Amino acid sequence: MSPYALYAADLVAILILTFAVYLPRHRRRDLVVAFLAVNVGVLAVSAALAQSTIAAGLGLGLFGVLSIIRLRSTELAQHEVAYYFAALALGLIGGLGTTSLGLGIGLMAALVVVIAAADSPRLLHRLRQQVVVVDRAIADETALVAHLERLLGGRVHAVTVQRLDLVNDTTTVDVRFSAGAPPLVAPTTTATYAEPGTVR
Structure with a gap:
């Protein structure tokens, strides 16, 4: 199996995740650059590791260290952390090339669909x-x-x-x-008293 098919599938998946899912919903341009850079960087390094004698475990350990440094460098919301690791996971699936083409594409598609569904504004919108x-x-x-x-x-x-x-x-x-949901605690009312002969 040619690894270039998985590379192409990874690029298509990260473009869909970034420009079709994340950007229209959150409009944060700096993280678009970060997601693309992380994905392509992980894809390149994991592809190089897959073709060398260096153990893949060492590469995964390096990715973990880099991700911790990246996440500590700025404040990210939890949904942005999810997109960040999705971009990293897509790069790993495409770069390591340890799965068949069909399984690799299926895993990438499943990851994109799950993130898109979980971050949908229609889900738990209240x-x-x-x-x-x-x-x-x-x-x-x-x-x-x-x-x-x-x-x-x-x-x-x-x-x-x-x-x-x-x-x-x-x-x-x-x-x-x-x-918009009705409160569990009923709102308190304050009684107003008027003197006889006065209008309230």
């Missing part, structure tokens, strides 16, 4: 994560959840208090919630 600074110091978790549900207009699933500032009267929380 779930949100946000760091919120509340302009009150609220120590009671039930009261905090009720306040956040009224503020965000959705159902809060998890709250992690990052900072409770009693001096400045603020609470910084990491909130996981469903936008």
Whole structure:
């Protein structure tokens, strides 16, 4: 089997993943360059290792070190980490050439399809994560959840208090919630009393 067919399949897969899936959804140009560079670089090095006497395990170890350095150099969101490792995996499948052409293309296609489906905006589109600074110091978790549900207009699933500032009267929380879902805690109402003979 000619390895060039797998090389071509890898290039087609990374172009689809980058320009048809990632870029239209996230619009981050610098990571497009990173994904392409990682994929082509891994493809080239793994292809060279496959043709040499150097063990493939050594090459995979080097890729792991490089990926750790790359991920520590800047802050990436979790979905961007997934695209990053997908680009790396595509390069490995195409470069090592240890699988048949059909299996290699099938694995690449499956990887692209899984990433595209998992990152679809239609999948779990209501779930949100946000760091919120509340302009009150609220120590009671039930009261905090009720306040956040009224503020965000959705159902809060998890709250992690990052900072409770009693001096400045603020609470910084990491909130996981469903936008637009009815809250679990019923909103509190404040009764208004009027003096006899007055209109409210």
